[in-house]
Amino acid sequence: MDHLWGKSRHLYLDGEVSLVRFEGTAGGSSSIHFHRHKANFLYVRSGQLDITLKDGALWRRLDPGDSTIVPAGLPHQLRFRQDSTGFELYLPEQGQVIDPADIVRIGEGRAPPAPDPASISQTPKLTKGDRRPPHMQAGPQSIQFPEKGR
Numbered sequence: 001m002d003h004l005w006g007k008s009r010h011l012y013l014d015g016e017v018s019l020v021r022f023e024g025t026a027g028g029s030s031s032i033h034f035h036r037h038k039a040n041f042l043y044v045r046s047g048q049l050d051i052t053l054k055d056g057a058l059w060r061r062l063d064p065g066d067s068t069i070v071p072a073g074l075p076h077q078l079r080f081r082q083d084s085t086g087f088e089l090y091l092p093e094q095g096q097v098i099d100p101a102d103i104v105r106i107g108e109g110r111a112p113p114a115p116d117p118a119s120i121s122q123t124p125k126l127t128k129g130d131r132r133p134p135h136m137q138a139g140p141q142s143i144q145f146p147e148k149g150r
Contacts (some may be wrong), residue, residue: 025079047084
């Protein structure tokens with residue numbers, strides 16, 4: 001499927017899991033969006049991308065070999081700093097199934113310029129419950145991974 005930011009292709013899809021391969025173009029960005037009932041596991045094979053929050057703040061920068069989980073309910077945007085390839089694995093919350101209508105787009109269009117690299121060390125890290133909609137804070141929590149380099 002062609003997107004403003006690049007291409008994606010479903011490699012596997014059933015009611016319990018969805019695996020997508022993406023190819024992002026440098027300078028492209030997804031819409032700001034969130035998934036109501038599914039977490040999004042991202043793995044970057046090549047290139048570099050930023051995951052930013054609804055307000056544009058940098059949440060994670062992913063280089064080749066890096067991965068992260070974007071919890072259900074967290075408004076985010078993918079910004080491709082370089083031509084990038086990788087995979088997304090969508091995992092529904094317990095009792096839910098994969099549903100294409102699960103995505104909620106908050107805004108369309110290209111992102112503002114990528115954040116200044118000097119600001120990354122000052123960006124607060126997301127911790128359990130931070131920046132999640134109130135209806136998600138009491139629900140299942142995301143898996144916490146050690147920070148890169150530890």
